[in-house]
Amino acid sequence: MTRARMPRPHEVAAARKDPRLLRAFDERQDDVAWRTRGVCQTVDPETFFPAPSEPADTAVALCRTCEVQGACLAWALEAGDCHGVWGATTPRERRAMLVAWRTETATDVPNNQSTVLELIPKQRTTLDLVDRVAS
Ligand code: SF4
Numbered sequence: 001m002t003r004a005r006m007p008r009p010h011e012v013a014a015a016r017k018d019p020r021l022l023r024a025f026d027e028r029q030d031d032v033a034w035r036t037r038g039v040c041q042t043v044d045p046e047t048f049f050p051a052p053s054e055p056a057d058t059a060v061a062l063c064r065t066c067e068v069q070g071a072c073l074a075w076a077l078e079a080g081d082c083h084g085v086w087g088a089t090t091p092r093e094r095r096a097m098l099v100a101w102r103t104e105t106a107t108d109v110p111n112n113q114s115t116v117l118e119l120i121p122k123q124r125t126t127l128d129l130v131d132r133v134a135s
Helices: 009-016 019-027 033-037 057-064 069-079 091-106 111-134
Strands: none
Touching (some): 009 091, 019 091, 033 069, 057 069, 069 091
């Protein structure tokens, strides 16, 4: 058994510009309802899990016609799953994407900070109410 090597910096840099990864950033979702709309729902699942020595072309081609490939790739990167074809990517392609994904998503605004930001309009509403009562 061979171990996968770490992606090199130039591979990660290239992955950051890959349209498939950019689409995954745009289309990531919290729920997995997208799965029901996947083209793979109507195809033998084995197609998407070729042996390492087999080409993944058929699966990748099917994914390229799939309307949820961005959400699918986002899910695979979030899960860190490195087996099979997801969102028109092979496991090898996803290794570099995974480094880029984890770097980018680690700098996202955490959920608790967005809650603080959501409070600002409420504070304004409360101040408006105080103003209205005082006048
Ligand atoms: S992108 Fe590929 S693996 Fe993902 S849901 Fe679509 S067909 Fe299935």
